[in-house]
Amino acid sequence: MQARQIGIHQFMPDKIWKWKILEQKIGQHLYLHDYQEIRLSILQNHDVIQEGLTVLLEKEEAKENGDTVIKLPRLSEAEPAIALRPEGTISVLHHAAATHVDGEVQRFYYFGAMFRRDLGQSPREFHQLGAELLGSDSIISVNEIISMGVKICQGLGLKDVSLKLNSFGCETCRPDFIADMESFLKKNKSELCADCFDKLIANPFADTRCDEPACLKILDDAPVMLNYLCDECKSRFDSVKKIQANLAHQYVVNPKLYKNYAYYNDVVFDLVINSGGKERLLGGGGRYDNLSRGITGKNIPAVGFYIDVDMLFEIMDRRGLFIPQDKSFCVYIVSHSKELEMMVLQIAHEFHENNIKTVLSTNTRTMEEDELAARRAYCDLMLIVREENVRDGKVLIRNLSKEHQDYVSLNGILSSTLIARKALNKE
């Protein structure tokens, strides 16, 4: 039997530099919008997370099903149940509620690994960026979040990202939709797969991610929330569409846009992009005005988005959007004499004091092999320290980009190196 793949990540140096570019560019966008970074613990209180994910589900049986949270075994009953962080919104709300003052707006973002286990699947680790705007239910707060999601993707070179919009309504207009959806599901129960029926009866806004043709055909005729919106929800939805259109953000209204988690209301959105011949879900979000009241007791209207950073990375990499930043100035130092080791380390130390990166040749090699190693490490200079030269008070400096070399005196090593750095415009 083939071992099942576990979705874990290992980041090797050939990928890390790209991740750093990604993080830095995303951080810059969020900084410009005054979002503060928040670092959430990977270990979370299981009951708090579970409550957040299910508190807005009305049916008790729904709270038992669809558990995607990875819970760690407990050593004793006295120990609190611990879960691996499956998402960030609930923790952010708990953090913010402790100090939240009515009327105050807080903006947070987080970036990191999340862990989930979908029904019948192995555990998986994935990376998510999340941004949350807490304390406002205004139209501009929704538009800020949507626009920021679009701008981050576009700023990373994914100009063709587009928006899908839907509305999950409010407490006034949802009950009629939920009642009609429930009778529709019961009427068609025999034709739907058990998974679709259970998920949708528990949460009619659930994304079932089922591709059974029979289910797709039936659900095509299911009621949609957009036909039930009250005047206020309709007007909010229209305002968001109008503003996004004016910002030249391409969008389509998708009445069948649903979410994995049940805490959303009002305007919801997906960020999608075509890659590898199909449409990919890159991120999304929406309002979750009632979640805080349910889990913290405080009324904090809120809106947020997430971006699937693994997918973002994969698409950017496939499109060649990671461009190495200018390599910093670097000196490769060679000496194959044991007697000169101390001197080599002292030269390296002096370079580091002057913010010059060094690579020491640590194995015995031919000069050709050393030069190849120096070029592979993107070094600009090779400093060759030989006993016979040191006896004459000099060392050899080879400029790898200019293909020439010169002897310099021992006390002129640093100044010659600084001149070479200046000439290469790498100060």
Ligand SMILES: [Zn+2]
């Ligand atoms: Zn409404």
Ligand SMILES: [Zn+2]
């Ligand atoms: Zn199904």
